[in-house]
Amino acid sequence: MLVRIESIEVRSKAIQCVVELYDRGDLRSIIEEYAIFYLSFLRLPQPPVLLFGPDRGRPNKSDSWIILRLLEQPVRGMGMDSPQLLTLVEECPKGAETLVTRVIHILTEKCPPSAQLVAQVRDLYQTRVSDVRFLIPVLNGLTKKEVIAALPKLIKLNPVVVKEVFNR
Incomplete structure (x- = not known):
C-alpha cells in the first residue's frame, strides 16, 4: 500500500509541475503536443507497448486501459x-x-x-x-x-x- 500512496503523491506532484510550466507559457506548445500524442493512444483498443521507462519494449502488464482510475486528481484539479x-x-x-x-x-x-x-x-x-x-x-x-x-x-x-x- 505504501508504494501505491507514493505513486499517487509522485503523480500528483508531477501533474502540478506540468500545470505550472504550462501556465507560464514557455513550454505550452511542447506540453500540448506531448499530451495530444499520448491521448491519441486512447483510440487504440489496447494500451501500446511502453516506449520509455524501465519496461520499454516489453508488453504492458495489462491488456486493458486503466484510465478511469487515474482520472480523479486531474479532473478535480x-x-x-x-x-x-x-x-x-x-x-x-x-x-x-x-x-x-x-x-x-x-x-x-x-x-x-x-x-x-x-x-x-x-x-x-x-x-x-x-x-x-x-x-x-x-x-x-x-x-x-x-x-x-x-x-x-x-x-x-x-x-x-x-x-x-x-x-x-
Whole structure:
C-alpha cells in the first residue's frame, strides 16, 4: 500500500509541475503536443507497448486501459467550471460515455453540480445518451419533473445503483 500512496503523491506532484510550466507559457506548445500524442493512444483498443521507462519494449502488464482510475486528481484539479470538461460532456464522442460519466461523477462527488454542467448532461441525455445512469451525478440539479420522469428507469437498475440514486 505504501508504494501505491507514493505513486499517487509522485503523480500528483508531477501533474502540478506540468500545470505550472504550462501556465507560464514557455513550454505550452511542447506540453500540448506531448499530451495530444499520448491521448491519441486512447483510440487504440489496447494500451501500446511502453516506449520509455524501465519496461520499454516489453508488453504492458495489462491488456486493458486503466484510465478511469487515474482520472480523479486531474479532473478535480480542473474543476466543474472547466471549459474543456464542459466541452467533453457536450461533445461526448461515441464510445466515450463511460469516461464522461466517470468525469461527471468525480466532479459531483463533493459538491452539487453547477447549472451549466446539469444543462450539458440534460442535453446529452435527451439527444444522444439514453442510459439513465448518466443522470445520476446531476440528479439534485434536475427539476422535480425530470427526476420523476427518470425514476421508473432508475428503479430498474442494480440495487447498489438504486441506493446511490436515493443517497443523491
